[in-house]
Amino acid sequence: MLINKNSVVEFHYTLRDTDKELENSYGGEPLIYLHGFKGLFETLENALVGKTVGDKLEVTLTPEQSYGQRREGALQRIPIKHLQGAKVWKPGMTAVVESNQGREQVTIVKVGRFNADCDLNHPLAGKTLTFAIEVVALREATEEEITHGHVHNKGGCGH
Numbered sequence: 001m002l003i004n005k006n007s008v009v010e011f012h013y014t015l016r017d018t019d020k021e022l023e024n025s026y027g028g029e030p031l032i033y034l035h036g037f038k039g040l041f042e043t044l045e046n047a048l049v050g051k052t053v054g055d056k057l058e059v060t061l062t063p064e065q066s067y068g069q070r071r072e073g074a075l076q077r078i079p080i081k082h083l084q085g086a087k088v089w090k091p092g093m094t095a096v097v098e099s100n101q102g103r104e105q106v107t108i109v110k111v112g113r114f115n116a117d118c119d120l121n122h123p124l125a126g127k128t129l130t131f132a133i134e135v136v137a138l139r140e141a142t143e144e145e146i147t148h149g150h151v152h153n154k155g156g157c158g159h
Contacts, residue, residue, distance in 0.1 A: 001138055003051050005036030008151050010137035011048075017127045030136050037149045041066050044131060053138050060130045070126035077115045078106070089116055094123050 003009055010032045014024040025031055033039035035048065043065045047057060063069050083095040083106075093108045095118070106118040145152050 001052060001140075003035055003048050003135070003138060006141045006146055007035040008139050008141050008145065009033055009035050009048065009135065012134045012136055014132040016130050016132075017124075022124070022129075032137075032151050034141055034145055034149065034151050039150070044133075048133070048135070051135050053135050056132070056134045058130060058132045060128060062128055063126050066129050067122040067125040067127070070121045074120040075109065076106075076118055076120055078118050080111070080114060080116055083108075083116060083118075 001007070010030040012025045012030045014026070015022045035045065039045075040048075041061060043061055044059050047059045051057065078097060080089065082097055083089060084097065085095045086093060089095065089108050089111045091108050091110060094105050095108060095116075096103055097106055097118075098104075104120070105122055106120055107123055108116050109119050110117040142152070
């Protein structure tokens with residue numbers, strides 16, 4: 001079987017920028033996604049078309065193909081109660097916030113008593129990123145997964 005639209009793909013990856021490794025999945029579960037439903041960056045998803053279990057590939061993405069260029073002055077004061085991910089916040093930490101565009105990662109710049117000044121750029125904005133990928137599992141999506149547009153865990157997604 002080859003990866004194409006409606007394939008459920010599991011892969012391990014190592015992500016690095018030009019200087020260092022940023023993260024990898026080999027110590028835990030592989031990443032799983034429904035191919036063809038914009039669950040990955042478009043360039044990354046396109047590179048996986050036609051691959052199969054056991055295939056390894058390396059894909060380099062420019063900032064425009066991933067998290068975009070950094071926007072100068074993209075600071076916002078956010079009430080601490082809206083920051084998700086920790087109980088105590090310090091400059092340099094990343095938080096998740098709900099916005100009109102969905103869940104977004106922000107970087108804490110300064111912490112006050114009730115608010116935090118946050119950099120709204122994604123922490124990886126402006127970076128050229130290289131993904132080293134190993135496809136570890138592949139199957140056809142179920143009709144329910146295709147209808148919902150995402151992979152379901154064993155037993156369904158609860159919708």
